[in-house]
Amino acid sequence: MRRIGVAVVGAGFWGRNHARNLRELNETRLLAVCDKDEAKAKAVADLFGVDAYTDSNKMMKRQDIEAVTVCTWSTTLATEAMRALRLGKHVLVEKPMANNIHEAQKVIELAKAKHRYLMVGFLMRFIPGVQRIKQAVEKGEIGSVVYATARRVSQWPERIGDVGVVKDLAIHDIDITRYLLQEEPVEVYAKAGSFRHKKFEDHAQILITFRGRKTAYIEANWLTPYKIRKLTVTGSEAIVSLDYTTQEITMETAGQTLAPRYEVKEPLKLELQHFANCIMDDKEPITTGVDGLKALQIAESALKSARTGKAIKLKPL
Amino acid sequence: MRRIGVAVVGAGFWGRNHARNLRELNETRLLAVCDKDEAKAKAVADLFGVDAYTDSNKMMKRQDIEAVTVCTWSTTLATEAMRALRLGKHVLVEKPMANNIHEAQKVIELAKAKHRYLMVGFLMRFIPGVQRIKQAVEKGEIGSVVYATARRVSQWPERIGDVGVVKDLAIHDIDITRYLLQEEPVEVYAKAGSFRHKKFEDHAQILITFRGRKTAYIEANWLTPYKIRKLTVTGSEAIVSLDYTTQEITMETAGQTLAPRYEVKEPLKLELQHFANCIMDDKEPITTGVDGLKALQIAESALKSARTGKAIKLKPL
């Protein structure tokens, strides 16, 4: 089997995880790791026996690199993604993909112009339980979907990021509820604020309304004493719940509670494998640039709603 | 010990429960039961060996009746409560207390003018676990409260009521979150609608914002396949959850999950006992007419928000 030559931009926590999985997968060949911080770049590159770079432009010029995964800080994701696209690479960019909608749109256009695949790293979609819920929704196993609720809360994160809790945490559930409810959101109302964090919001409660009256409610914060990552989809025939941490799902109907047993899998491995397979088989990834753009629009509207105290209508993009 | 002579207006499901408890309590003496439907009135009265009436006015003229509990349909609660107050009785009126804010205010004023106690039947407050959570909040055991979420969903109710899911179900959680968060709500945003019910909304998602930025999110519906009644209060130090059905609570902190074991108690018995004790000891009940009024205001604002698609500011009452 052919292997896709891949390089990783950003050698922090997630960059290291990308590198490890790209090395272990049969579908990919890890070729290089880049980070502005030379020590970091070298540390990760050495661990996996590949080349280290501090200049991503230089690295990306290598012809054996077909694809790049971008794991830098939120504020430079779009810049690095565009650099890679310009050099003809396929790109997997971490969420939230860009600093704003405008920038996200430019990345999407560039990918289109260059005929390269652009995938956004919505990791949650690759958890087997999410796929099981998706299937349950599509097959009508849960009846008519009424709403979804998601809870993604934790203690203060060790690393202080360059975005708040909406673009860092809630964006996962924004994407997942769009994905599972299979409708476009039309309105967002949110409350967000900062109890402890100086620069960014540290808690947010977001109520999204979809075209067909379904709703999604998302809680995200960095205030609660321990980590909870849960999703519930309520339908007329069943209530399906997922614990993202244990990957366990339960399906509750009028007659029973059922918990299928799954092999726990590392979603990042499945995500990177999917990315490689899309390139090899020439097919669109399941999390596209447009998914990233729409999630970003909802995240920004949530922040705007929290600032203005008003419900925000979502313009079609 | 002196016993308070009590009569029950309304001999439906709840009226019968009131009558049974009033008969069993040491603090009360059940004297009479009234219902427009003579058969219903007689059935309940016979069961407990008391007098049956079809005319509440006639019943309430009895001098031995000191207090009345009103368990009629929602639309006649205020009328019956006012009738009892006019005749000098203390009144426990079921939620939602009145058809609208204006009517609720009139009931409150009448109670004040007549120097009689007016209690609203917010049953949930009398569940031991709610009192335990209240205590945890007050003692700071859960740190700073961030928000509360409540879920009160069930299958289609057998009896079609004369109000929708907001005034029938959500009103409980409106009251409980006000009670536990210890702040006044300032804004309500809600989505509600009807997937199956003809006359009234059958599902609602309500986001309430309190003065100090805390929020409460309430889900209520008659669409889900089985009954769930849950409450979660999230604080900076602990997350406290209550299952209203089993009366079990859990307190999750960074270090542990703790589930105190309680004796399951019938909240209605505790509520009626409290009502009797307030009369005997001449003290204000913990669920006053004003609590009923405020809950009604929030419920109506939620319905208005759902109709208009706007967040509704709450005027001080």
Next chain:
Amino acid sequence: MRRIGVAVVGAGFWGRNHARNLRELNETRLLAVCDKDEAKAKAVADLFGVDAYTDSNKMMKRQDIEAVTVCTWSTTLATEAMRALRLGKHVLVEKPMANNIHEAQKVIELAKAKHRYLMVGFLMRFIPGVQRIKQAVEKGEIGSVVYATARRVSQWPERIGDVGVVKDLAIHDIDITRYLLQEEPVEVYAKAGSFRHKKFEDHAQILITFRGRKTAYIEANWLTPYKIRKLTVTGSEAIVSLDYTTQEITMETAGQTLAPRYEVKEPLKLELQHFANCIMDDKEPITTGVDGLKALQIAESALKSARTGKAIKLKPL
């Protein structure tokens, strides 16, 4: 529908429960209650508006009494059962049925000679979850049964009985494992002793071996800090567990955990209804005198094993 006229012998905790259910059932007519303690007899009789007796012989001579339920202390169960049989009544006798095997055999013979039904009050069989497990075993849903384990432990009982924990608690699980494993026990090994109780054993661990090599392990005590009543049946294809207290069952297979939702039912009501139906339809009860006898044999063998430190072979009865 014809109703069976029934009287209750013994007006303690269980006698009162029998009386209440016999009064509520459509299949039975409660006629009288008897207890040597006149106050007790009167209290229960008055509650349900029937006649009180202190002399069971006198009561049982009434012609309108067709059947008798015996809820006295363990040591007088057999005496009262035989008295009732001699007077031609059908008998439901509480476990442990008799003081010893010999006495139990005499009760069985008398019932046979008098052509009357003799049922032993193994209440657990009437819990819907036990019936569900029985069905699962019979249909092969759990594959080949390997063994069962049961745990019936609690704090010190308020009423000090006249038997130890083996005949009071473990006997339920002795009967249930016999019932579910569908084989006759051939050997019993047990440890039992008294950490706190003066007269009787307060804890016992019993390992029963059945003909086809299946085993059952039963833990019973009055030492543990709170009440647990659990049963697990392990098969080659599934593990089925029942919580007797909540009546919830779970079925765990390689692929899933499934918890059917049941309406909680009072097993005593179902037991008394079954007794009445057996008399009316002239059919053998599902818990016969022989079941009582065999459970007693195992209980006594367990106590003997604990005394002698040896495994006891069970002689066919």
Next chain:
Amino acid sequence: MRRIGVAVVGAGFWGRNHARNLRELNETRLLAVCDKDEAKAKAVADLFGVDAYTDSNKMMKRQDIEAVTVCTWSTTLATEAMRALRLGKHVLVEKPMANNIHEAQKVIELAKAKHRYLMVGFLMRFIPGVQRIKQAVEKGEIGSVVYATARRVSQWPERIGDVGVVKDLAIHDIDITRYLLQEEPVEVYAKAGSFRHKKFEDHAQILITFRGRKTAYIEANWLTPYKIRKLTVTGSEAIVSLDYTTQEITMETAGQTLAPRYEVKEPLKLELQHFANCIMDDKEPITTGVDGLKALQIAESALKSARTGKAIKLKPL
């Protein structure tokens, strides 16, 4: 800090795990791996960049090797342990340590004669939850211990071993219950047999009695549809349960259920670290050769009891 030079004998599943941990620990320096199967030895040695041997004798002659961990098949554990001891190495030998009591005694004597540490790989003791339970028992948090029950069951194991379920699985719980109950066992009664396996028993139920009347009941099999590894210790004041798989513990008292939150740790890492620390600090390991010997005696007595149908008294060793 000085590092202990260690070699691993046996490059199967467990040998590979030993090697990985010995390489990662700061306390140890992995020097060599040995296996009769050259390919296996090389595979593991290459993975961690150390030397591969097929002759353990040759490997153990290296002066830089201070300690050896023995992870071979059960039947050769004692031989390899003695070879290492003779050459002056400290030894960590996997359970069940030896083929029989006699052999185990010889290993212990040799370690004593050579003044070398001999540790037996009872991995379970190193699970943080087991240490927490040990502490609870010692501090009297659970009151007087009444008994322990353990359940270690799973589907058919992929690798067919050279011992049955008693020496492969149950031996863990034999050691743990001895460790936690803090008394010496005096009697063993067991049932064991083979429903599917040809050569060895595939299920066993073992009831162990300790000097002070406490008991332990152990279920082990390779027949049940999925993996369960649980321990419950019942005391007069609390019931403590551990799920070995998730490492979660719960402590149930009359008043509450408490589940402390722990960081999940790899017990093998802690075990190997302990082994290295004992050598460095010149102190006895917490799982000695005598622990291995006693567990083996109980395991063999259980098998003998199952063969003979009798309870076996344990002779002091």
